[in-house]
Amino acid sequence: MSRKKVERQPARPAPAPRIEAGPAPLLRIARLIERYPIAVALLFIGAGAIRIAASYSDTGLTYDEPAHLACGMEYLSHHVYRYEPQHPPLARVMTAIVPFLAGARTIGKPNMSVEGVALLYQSGDPGGTLSKARAGILPFFVLASLVVFWWGRRYFSPTVAVTATALFTLLPPILAHGGLATTDMALTACLGLAFLALLIWAERPTIRHSVLLGAATAAAVLSKFTALGFFPVAAGFALAAYIMSQRPPASRLMALAKERAVPFAVAVLTGAIAIWAVYLFSFDRVPAPELFDGVRRAMRHNAGEGGGYLFGRLSQTGFWYFFPMVLVIKTPIGFLLLLAFGAFVCLRRWREANYLPPLALSLGILAPAMTSPVNYGVRHILPVYIGFSIVAALGIRELVRSRRGWPGFAALALVLWMAIAGAVKHPEYLAYMNEFFDREPENVLVDSDLDWGQDTIRLGRRLRELGATQVMFTTMNLTDDLLRVWPGLPPSKPINPIEPTAGWTAVSPTFWKTGEFGLEHRYANLHPWFTYVQPKERVGSLLLYYLPPGSVPPR
Numbered sequence: 382m383s384r385k386k387v388e389r390q391p392a393r394p395a396p397a398p399r400i401e402a403g404p405a406p407l408l409r410i411a412r413l414i415e416r417y418p419i420a421v422a423l424l425f426i427g428a429g430a431i432r433i434a435a436s437y438s439d440t441g442l443t444y445d446e447p448a449h450l451a452c453g454m455e456y457l458s459h460h461v462y463r464y465e466p467q468h469p470p471l472a473r474v475m476t477a478i479v480p481f482l483a484g485a486r487t488i489g490k491p492n493m494s495v496e497g498v499a500l501l502y503q504s505g506d507p508g509g510t511l512s513k514a515r516a517g518i519l520p521f522f523v524l525a526s527l528v529v530f531w532w533g534r535r536y537f538s539p540t541v542a543v544t545a546t547a548l549f550t551l552l553p554p555i556l557a558h559g560g561l562a563t564t565d566m567a568l569t570a571c572l573g574l575a576f577l578a579l580l581i582w583a584e585r586p587t588i589r590h591s592v593l594l595g596a597a598t599a600a601a602v603l604s605k606f607t608a609l610g611f612f613p614v615a616a617g618f619a620l621a622a623y624i625m626s627q628r629p630p631a632s633r634l635m636a637l638a639k640e641r642a643v644p645f646a647v648a649v650l651t652g653a654i655a656i657w658a659v660y661l662f663s664f665d666r667v668p669a670p671e672l673f674d675g676v677r678r679a680m681r682h683n684a685g686e687g688g689g690y691l692f693g694r695l696s697q698t699g700f701w702y703f704f705p706m707v708l709v710i711k712t713p714i715g716f717l718l719l720l721a722f723g724a725f726v727c728l729r730r731w732r733e734a735n736y737l738p739p740l741a742l743s744l745g746i747l748a749p750a751m752t753s754p755v756n757y758g759v760r761h762i763l764p765v766y767i768g769f770s771i772v773a774a775l776g777i778r779e780l781v782r783s784r785r786g787w788p789g790f791a792a793l794a795l796v797l798w799m800a801i802a803g804a805v806k807h808p809e810y811l812a813y814m815n816e817f818f819d820r821e822p823e824n825v826l827v828d829s830d831l832d833w834g835q836d837t838i839r840l841g842r843r844l845r846e847l848g849a850t851q852v853m854f855t856t857m858n859l860t861d862d863l864l865r866v867w868p869g870l871p872p873s874k875p876i877n878p879i880e881p882t883a884g885w886t887a888v889s890p891t892f893w894k895t896g897e898f899g900l901e902h903r904y905a906n907l908h909p910w911f912t913y914v915q916p917k918e919r920v921g922s923l924l925l926y927y928l929p930p931g932s933v934p935p936r
Contacts, residue, residue: 407781407789411540418530418539422546426526429550430519433560436808437512441837441868443811443829444857446476446562447497450514451487453477454500458487460661465493466675467682470659471603472567475517480510494858507867508838514562522559525570526550529770532577536735537775545774548719548796552766553803554711554759557810565760567604573767575601575608576615576742583623586644595651602652603659606679607761615745622737682755689756690894693824695902699754704747704762710818710825711759715799717815719792720769723776736775743768758829811835812922822922823890832891834858836921840887841868843920853877853886855898878909881933886911888924 414421452464453473458481462470477485485504490496501507529549533542549555558565575597582590601608624634653668660669667673689699691706700706709717727736743765750762780792806813811833818825823832834857841864844852854873856864864870876886878898888911892898897909916924 404781404786404789407793411781414540414543415538418534418543422526422530422543425543425547425550426523426530429526429556429559430522432807433519433522433556434516436556436560436810437515438508439808439838440560440811440835441839442498442501442507442511442859443561443563443833443835445833446511446514447495447501447858448493449473449476449497449562449564450480450500451490451493451496454481454485454496455487457481462660462663462671464496466671467606467678468564469603469606469672469675471571471600472518472521472564472605475520475567476514476562478517479513480504483510483513485510498858498863502863502866511562515560518559518562518566521566521570522555525555525559525566525573525767528570528573528577529767532573532580532739532767533771533774535581536738537771538778541771541774541778544777545770548716548773548799549766549770551713551796551800551803552716552770553713553806553810553813554763555766556803557813558760558763560810563760564605565763568601568608569764569767571597571600571604572608572611572746572764573742575612576619576738576767579616580619580738582644582648583619583641586641588644588647591644591647592651595648595653596655598648599652599655599659602656606676609676610749611746611764614749615742618741618745618748619738622731622741623734626732626734626737683753687754687756689754690827691756691825693894695895696756697754699756701751703756704750704759707759707826707830708747708762708765710814711830712815713799713802714815714817715795715797715802716769716773719773719776719795721776722780723772723774726775726779727772739768739771739775741768743772758826760829809921823894823924827891827894832889832922834889836923837864837870838868839921840923840925841870843918843925844871844885844887845869847885849885851884853882853884855889855892857889857891876909879907881910881928883928883930883933886926886928887920888916888926890922890924893924 448465449468449472452462452468453470453475454477455464456462456470456474457477480500483504485500488496488499488503490499501510504510526546526549530542530546533545555566555569558569575594578590578594578597582594598612601612629637656672657669660671663669663671687699688695688697689703690696691700691703724740727740730736746762746765755761777792777796781789783789802815803810803813811829812822812831812835814822814825814831837856837859840854849871851871852873853876854864854870855876861873864873874882876888876892876898878900893909893911900907900909911924911926914926914928917927918925
C-alpha cells in the first residue's frame with residue numbers, strides 16, 4: 382500500500398466560501414477577521430484565560446479539588462498511583478505540577494480528600510496553593526479553544542473559526558470549569574482534539590496523522606474514563622453522517638476500510654504505548670493494571686451510584702432528560718438561539734460532508750450521558766460545547782450573509798447578549814444559570830451546577846463586613862479550625878436542621894435540597910427550620926439567615 386494512494390482517499394471537503402454579502406459594518410469585521418484570524422482568535426483565548434485566572438482568588442475550594450490534587454501529588458512525589466484509580470492521572474498530574482515545583486510533596490494521609498486539604502494548608506498559603514493547582518488546568522482551556530479554531534478553519538473558513546472560538550471562550554460553563562483543579566476541562570480539550578484528529582485521519586490516514594490520532598485518543602482516555610463511552614459513539618455518529626451524506630457503495634466502504642487497516646493499527650499502538658507510559662509502564666499480569674482497575678471502578682460507580690436533583694425533585698436513578706435540560710439551564714439564551722439556527726443550517730446542508738461532524742461530536746456525548754444515572758452537572762458533558770460552538774458560528778455566518786441586513790445585526794445582538802450575561806456574573810461562573818432560571822436557582826439545580834463549596838471566600842468576606850462573631854455553617858470538606866485560617870470565617874458550628882440558633886446561619890443549597898442536613902426527606906411534615914424563614918441575603922449561591930437573640934422559639 383503506497384502512501385500516495387492512501388492520501389487520495391477520501392477527498393477533503395472544500396471549505397465554505399467566505400462571507401461576500403451582508404451589512405457593510407459586519408462585512409468590514411469579517412474582512413478584518415479573514416485577514417488576521419490567528420491574532421483575533423488569540424485575543425479571545427487570552428481574554429478568556431485572564432478571566433479564568435482572575436476568578437481563582439474569589440472562588441473557594443470545591444468538593445473534588447483536594448482529591449485530584451492529592452492523587453496528582455502522589456504520582457509526582459512517589460511515582461505511584463494508588464490513592465484512587467477511578468479517575469486517570471493526566472488532569473490530576475497537571476493540577477499538582479505547579480505546587481510540586483513550588484516545593485509541595487505528598488504528606489501520606491490515608492484518605493485522598495484529607496491529603497489534598499492537608500497539602501493546601503501545609504504551604505501556609507492555602508489560597509495561593511489552590512491557585513497554583515488550578516493554573517495547571519488552564520492549558521487545557523487554551524487547547525480546547527485552539528481545537529475549536531483549528532476545526533473551524535480547516536473545514537469552513539477563518540471567519541467561522543474565529544467566531545466559534547469567541548463563542549466558546551464566552552461560555553460561563555467553560556470559564557467555570559476552566560478555572561477549577563478538576564478533570565472536566567482536560568476531557569473537553571483532549572476529547573475534542575481526538576475527534577478532530579479522527580476527522581483528519583479519515584481523510585488522509587498517513588503515519589503522522591495515525592500517530593496524532595493515537596496520541597490524542599490516549600490523552601482523552603487519560604483525562605477521564607467517560608471518553609471510552611463518548612468517543613466511540615461520536616465516531617459512530619460521524620461515520621453514519623458520512624454514509625448518509627455521501628452514500629458510498631459497499632465496495633467503496635470496504636476499500637476505504639482496507640486502506641486504513643495498517644494506519645489504524647499504528648494509531649492503536651501509539652495510543653496503547655502512550656497510556657502505558659503515563660501509567661509509568663507498571664505491570665501486574667497486565668500492562669497498566671491501574672487503568673483496568675480504574676475502568677472497572679468507574680463502571681461500577683456508573684451502574685450502582687448516582688442520582689440527581691432537578692426542578693425540586695430528587696431521583697436515586699437520575700432523569701433521562703437531565704443533561705438536555707441542564708444545557709438549556711446553564712447555557713446563555715443568546716447562544717441557544719444561535720445554536721438552534723446553526724443546527725438548522727447544518728441539517729439543511731447535510732449532503733456536504735463537513736456540516737454534520739460537529740453535531741456528531743456533541744450528540745455522541747449527549748446521547749450516552751442520557752443513559753447514565755449520574756446526574757451531577759453540566760461538567761460531565763462539557764465537551765459538547767466544542768461542537769456546539771462551531772454549529773452556532775455557522776448559524777451566525779448564515780445570518781450575516783443575509784441581504785436583508787437585520788438578521789446579521791440580530792446575530793450580533795445575540796452574541797453581545799451572551800457576552801454581557803457572562804460578564805455580569807464574573808467571577809461566579811460556576812453558579813451561572815440563564816435569565817429563565819436564575820430567580821431561585823436552588824429550586825432548579827444544585828451540586829456542581831450551583832453550590833459546590835465555591836462560596837466560602839465570599840461568605841468569609843461578607844461575615845467580616847457584618848461583624849459576625851459566629852456562624853452556623855456546614856461545608857463540604859473544611860473543618861471549623863481550617864475555615865478560620867482560610868478563608869477567614871468566624872467560629873462555625875454545624876447546622877441543626879430542627880433547632881434554630883440565634884445569629885447568623887449560612888445554608889448550602891446542595892446540603893439542603895439533597896439531604897436536608899440529615900433529615901434526608903424522611904418526614905412529610907418535618908423540614909429544616911429555615912424552609913419557613915426568608916433569608917436576609919444571598920452570598921453567591923449560599924443563603925444567609927439572621928435570627929435576633931431572643932427570637933428563637935424553644936425546641
